[in-house]
Amino acid sequence: MQSSAEVIGSYIGNRATTALVSIDFQVGFVDGSLAKVPDAPAALETFLGVADGWRSLGGPVFHVRTYFTPDCGPRGRVPDVAPNYDFVANALAEHSPLSAYCPDLVHPGDILIRKTNLAATLGGDIVEQLRSRGIDRVVIGGLTTPVCVQTTVDGLSMSGFKVLLLEDTCASQPIGSFSAAEAHRAAVERMGYLFADVGKAVDFIAALPVAANG
Numbered sequence: 001m002q003s004s005a006e007v008i009g010s011y012i013g014n015r016a017t018t019a020l021v022s023i024d025f026q027v028g029f030v031d032g033s034l035a036k037v038p039d040a041p042a043a044l045e046t047f048l049g050v051a052d053g054w055r056s057l058g059g060p061v062f063h064v065r066t067y068f069t070p071d072c073g074p075r076g077r078v079p080d081v082a083p084n085y086d087f088v089a090n091a092l093a094e095h096s097p098l099s100a101y102c103p104d105l106v107h108p109g110d111i112l113i114r115k116t117n118l119a120a121t122l123g124g125d126i127v128e129q130l131r132s133r134g135i136d137r138v139v140i141g142g143l144t145t146p147v148c149v150q151t152t153v154d155g156l157s158m159s160g161f162k163v164l165l166l167e168d169t170c171a172s173q174p175i176g177s178f179s180a181a182e183a184h185r186a187a188v189e190r191m192g193y194l195f196a197d198v199g200k201a202v203d204f205i206a207a208l209p210v211a212a213n214g
Contacts, residue, residue, distance in 0.1 A: 023142025141169025
């Protein structure tokens with residue numbers, strides 16, 4: 001079995017075909033207006049550090065954002081079961097302040113992807129966008145771990161991409177009887193079981209200078 005350093009190195013070492021992807025780092029999810037995600041600000045701050053380092057190597061950065069327009073609303077059957085979904089859907093309208101990307105997230109040259117579903121692979125064109133650039137590996141973080149991150153990781157993995165989840169760039173809301181920390185941990189463990197490699201941002205960032213000098 002590869003060590004964590006070896007796993008991370010395999011993504012950085014293939015950086016010409018590896019993309020860094022953020023999922024739903026949007027104002028309403030980070031400030032708690034749309035979901036109570038207590039560790040969201042820390043996850044965002046950690047992701048920003050990863051993104052700065054990745055850009056310094058010339059690596060592509062993608063950002064996925066959920067938003068709706070009058071002619072294209074939520075896809076799928078989530079509205080049938082999700083509590084307060086009408087409020088969330090309205091708050092995620094294209095020009096709503098709550099649906100905006102968080103400050104400092106998007107830099108010139110980053111690639112922006114819209115989605116209208118929990119999974120970017122179903123409600124957006126991320127698979128096509130990645131493949132058109134010759135990318136076959138994805139390093140991912142975002143909100144929330146057991147919902148939009150997990151469904152996107154599943155879809156990317158089953159579409160043939162190798163995926164590295166940076167667990168400390170993700171965060172969860174409480175779900176049922178699970179605390180936010182418990183829901184996050186369960187989702188990370190599940191993704192690591194079948195769908196993704198799992199690592200930490202601190203180790204990823206530490207490996208970047210080695211790649212730059214290699």
